[in-house]
Amino acid sequence: MRSIADVRAAVAEARSRDAAIGLVPTMGALHEGHLSLIRRARADTDFVVVSLFVNPTQFAANEDLGAYPRSEERDAALAAGAGADVLFAPSVEEIYPSGFATTIHVGGVTEVLDGEHRGPAHFDGVATVVAKLFQIVAPDSAYFGQKDAQQVLVIRRLVRDLDIPVRIVACPTVREPDGLAMSSRNVYLDPDERRRATALNRALDAAQAVVTGPQTSAASVLDAARRVLADAAIDPEYLELRSPHDLAEVHSIGDGALLAVAARVGRARLIDNRIMEAQ
Incomplete structure (x- = not known):
């Protein structure tokens, strides 16, 4: 219609x-x-x-x-x-x-x-x-x-x-088998960029892996994610830990925090996020 x-x-x-x-x-x-x-x-x-x-x-x-x-x-x-x-x-x-x-x-x-x-x-x-x-x-x-x-x-x-x-x-976010979040803009990626783009999800995984409790610092979570992105030669547009309720800045995991990332890989601007939760 x-x-x-x-x-x-x-x-x-x-x-x-x-x-x-x-x-x-x-x-x-x-x-x-x-x-x-x-x-x-x-x-x-x-x-x-x-x-x-x-x-x-x-x-x-x-x-x-x-x-x-x-x-x-x-x-x-x-x-x-x-x-x-x-x-x-x-x-x-x-x-x-x-x-x-x-x-x-x-x-x-x-x-x-x-x-x-x-x-x-x-x-x-x-x-x-x-x-x-x-x-x-x-x-x-x-x-x-x-x-x-x-x-x-x-x-x-x-x-x-x-x-x-x-x-x-x-x-829930739907992902490709290699973890890349599905996006209409993924079609912009060439094969090498497509492989590099998986670093966004791997960065979120690495960040969650360092969360040991509610007092885990934002700095340690962000550092873990940055290392994965740097290894893939990705300079994020933003990589921030914020409240999942109102996007206020947070300094520790607390009862859960939203880790959000945006980055350009080739022509594609990609975003991803994960709720970081205390283990």
């Missing part, structure tokens, strides 16, 4: 049958990570809408909007096979018609990590398009990947602050 009106009509018909509505927002180039979200929505709800929209407002001027992988016909088949009832693939003009002038800014969890390094407009773009999708689909539940841990926190804050009646479900 291309139009907001058609999606609303399909959802209204499903609601007339007392169907619970699930939404899986994506930017397309679907992989197993996306499909796991669709399958979870299929298991939880009665009518599943998958959006496919490469959102221009969350890309900075120097980022890969023009090169971002697009494969709509393939995506449609994969989404249907995983259980989607509707694939909503609107044009930019359908989402942002002429004269569109509203932006949603979520404070408190957008100033650090990707918000700092991709620029303040990134999460404004995310929050605005997700709010629009929530208005269009009015889902009971919406599904996001834990690989984008900061994005999940932003959406949870958006829903809380604006009293949007949708349950946000964060699903």
Whole structure:
């Protein structure tokens, strides 16, 4: 479906049958990570809408909007096979018609990590398009990947602050057999870069291995991860240990801390994270 009106009509018909509505927002180039979200929505709800929209407002001027992988016909088949009832693939003009002038800014969890390094407009773009999708689909539940841990926190804050009646479900990161987190941008990697990129997950493993209790210092955790990245000649854009609840800086593991990393490997900007827990 291309139009907001058609999606609303399909959802209204499903609601007339007392169907619970699930939404899986994506930017397309679907992989197993996306499909796991669709399958979870299929298991939880009665009518599943998958959006496919490469959102221009969350890309900075120097980022890969023009090169971002697009494969709509393939995506449609994969989404249907995983259980989607509707694939909503609107044009930019359908989402942002002429004269569109509203932006949603979520404070408190957008100033650090990707918000700092991709620029303040990134999460404004995310929050605005997700709010629009929530208005269009009015889902009971919406599904996001834990690989984008900061994005999940932003959406949870958006829903809380604006009293949007949708349950946000964060699903586990899906990884390749060698541990690399699945991402649409993995297609940018050549074979050597692909091997080096596995250092992100190995760095998270190394960090967890040095955690011996709640008083384990942030410095020791970060040092263990940095060594693995350095061995792979990867200079991280950021490597930080933060609260998994509000992204406040933490100095020890405590009851759990989010270790988040972003790095460029070749043309690909990759992110990953792990909750560090005391053993």
